[in-house]
Amino acid sequence: MxxxxxxxxxxxxxxxxxxxxxxxxxxxxxxxxxxxxxxxxxxxxxxxxxxxxxxxxxxELQPSRVTASCGRRPERPSQSLPAETRVREVSPSTVDRATSFFIHQYVFKGQASLRGNHEYLPALLQEDSGGTLGTIIAAAGLAGLANAGNATTWRSEAYSLYGRAIRQLKIALDDPVQVKADQTLAAIMLMGTFETIASADADSMKSFGQHIVAAARCIELRGPFQFRNEASVKMFLQLRRLIVMTYHQFQENIPYTLKRWSSWAEPIQRKDESPANRFSELNDRLAAVRAKIKHDSICTPSVVASLLLSMDNELESWRSTLPPSWEYRSCKSFNPSTNTYESHYDVYSDLWVASMWNNYRSVRLMIYEHIMCTTLKYGLEEDKELLQIATTVLRAMADDVCRSAPFHLGHRSQTDIGIPDEIPDDVAIPGGYLLMWPLYLSGMLLTTPTAQKRWIASKLRQIGVRMGLRLAFSMSENLLRMDNNSFSENKVRFIGEWYPK
The missing domain is CATH 4.10.240.10 (Zn(2)-C6 fungal-type DNA-binding domain)
Incomplete structure (x- = not known):
């Protein structure tokens, strides 16, 4: 002693x-x-x-350095030491492994000036690793490990951790201080992420939406003084993207309060992030137009096109005024072994800018898919031109999303070289989570060629395998089931067989 x-x-x-x-x-x-x-x-x-x-x-068991007096190491203790005195290597706990997996695969860890995905989490986790945030990160990481390794036991443990996180969250929400903490908001958002990692059925997507709504209520409760640091702003920008995506899927109005929250966050935002606020306002109006079409049962193609194309014109006007920091470089590979859909790829300033471009493309995909579906179902001969316009834009936006895939999946080089089909094991792909939905939307289009659908399905499967993301597996399987459901290879054929005469 x-x-x-x-x-x-x-x-x-x-x-x-x-x-x-x-x-x-x-x-x-x-x-x-x-x-x-x-x-x-x-x-x-x-x-x-x-x-x-x-x-x-x-x-005593550590090798000693060479002594100056004799120039040799002292003899090591005998290997026949009693069992109780032998040194044993201590493996990291399952929770530590799960946390490390999530941080490695889902958190963008670039330079401080770069933006990506969940980059604010390490700092928040360091402040309170054993609270709700630490528990839900471990649960999500363990669910990812379980999916990547098909380990049933880990999956059960992941849901057990998830249950503990919910219990901890209830305590935090009842505490007047914790309810407004950044860690609490981040934990609520990650509960939605857990649902997409652990499961991929209809119930999981419903739960995801519920968590997003809960996080939105937390934003309202926190008030205008919540944006006191950069982490709070980054969380809000990520949450805003998820709110817009969720309400677009349901074809419902986006809550008006989102605009008010944006005004709260704007003073502390970086100057080059202000276009994202304008983009959010355009999404508010677009969601209102699509909700009106749905609730008023508007099905005349020319009327639907008139309403949606006016919004598309505003989106194009927004695009034309973007600052230089939003620009990206297009590269072409001269490697003959490079995959067709990776021979032309784009490189962006950071993941946040890349994801904003894909948000813009996804919105245009929704606009023109809506026009195409309405025209195919209710159109007359004079509406045929709408199909040609929609086809052109849908193909262009889907191609641009595919060209962003190498950057999202870890290829940051601006040199004209070939991109390997397989992602090296030591390369994390946090951008895969941002790419998943735009890539899936592109693959689901009737205008996407069968070969391109299969390529998209392969990328989604890569994301699923590497990140342990079950939703990506499900998306890949859905695309492979419908890979023959495309009329884009032959426009004459699709107008003749799909267009109602």
């Missing part, structure tokens, strides 16, 4: 989480708030004197 100085008096749980313990008796408030069982505190004697036997043995 040796004196080792003055160690922390806190409970072992707080010390393990590397946070300050308030030492409240009989149980510290940190444990109570996080749903942990507080083990209590050691006696004064235990704090001052600790058993150093294991530490001494480890030091």
């Amino acid at each position: 040796v004196n080792t100085g003055r160690p922390s008096r806190g409970c072992s749980v707080c010390k393990g989480r590397k946070i300050k313990c308030d030492e409240t008796k009989p149980a510290c408030s940190r444990c109570l708030m996080s749903g942990w069982v507080c083990p209590g505190y050691k006696s004064k004697a235990e704090l001052i004197f600790r058993d150093q036997t294991d530490s001494v043995i480890r030091k």
Whole structure:
């Protein structure tokens, strides 16, 4: 037994989480708030004197440096040491492995000035690793590991962690301080991410939407003073994208409060992010137009086209005024072995800009797909021109989404070289989560050629395998089931067989 100085008096749980313990008796408030069982505190004697036997043995078993006096290493202890004194390697816990997997695959870790996906999480997690945020990150990471390795046991453990995160979240939402914390909002958003990782059925997508609505309510509750740091703004921008996507899918009005929240965040945003606010306003109006078409049962192709094309004109006007920082470089590969859909690819300034361009393309895909579907179902001979216009735009936007795939999946080079079909194992692809929906929308179009559908399906499967993302697997399988449902190879054929005479 040796004196080792003055160690922390806190409970072992707080010390393990590397946070300050308030030492409240009989149980510290940190444990109570996080749903942990507080083990209590050691006696004064235990704090001052600790058993150093294991530490001494480890030091004795480490190879010593060459001594100056004899120029050789001392002999190592005999390998026939008693079992209780042998050194054993300690493997990281399942939770630590799951957390590392999620951070590696889902969090963009570029330079501080670059934006990507979930880049604010490491800092938030460091402040409170054992709270709700740490639990849901571990749950999502474990679900990803389970899917990547098809491990049923891990999948069960992931849902167990998810249940614990929900219980912790309920406690946080009842606390007037925690309910407004960045960690709480991030945890709610990640619960939606967990649903897309762990499952891919209709119920999971419904749960995803519910989590997005809950996060939106949390934004309202936090008020205008929530945007006190860059992490808060980044979370809001990510949430806004998810809200817009969710309401577009349901063809419903986007909540008006989203515009008010954007005005709260705008003062602290970077200057080159202001076009995203204008884009959000355009999405508000587009969602209102599509909701009107739905609720008023408007089915005349010329009327539908008139309403939607006016919004598309505004989108094109918005695109023409984008700042230079939004520009991207188009590259062509001269490698004959490069895949057809990767011979032309685009490189962007960062993942955030790349995802904003794909958001713009996705909105145009929805506009022209709506026009095409209405014309195919209700159109007359004089509406035939609408099909040709829609086909041209749909093909162009789908091609642009495909050209963004290499950048999202880790290819950052601006040189005209070939891109390997397989992503190296040591390369993380956090951009895959941002690419998934635009890529799927492009593959689902009737105007997308069969070969391109299959290529998109292969990319979605790569995302699913690498990130353990079950929704990406499901998307890939859906595209392969419908890969013959395309009339884009022969316009004469599709007008003759698909167009109602």
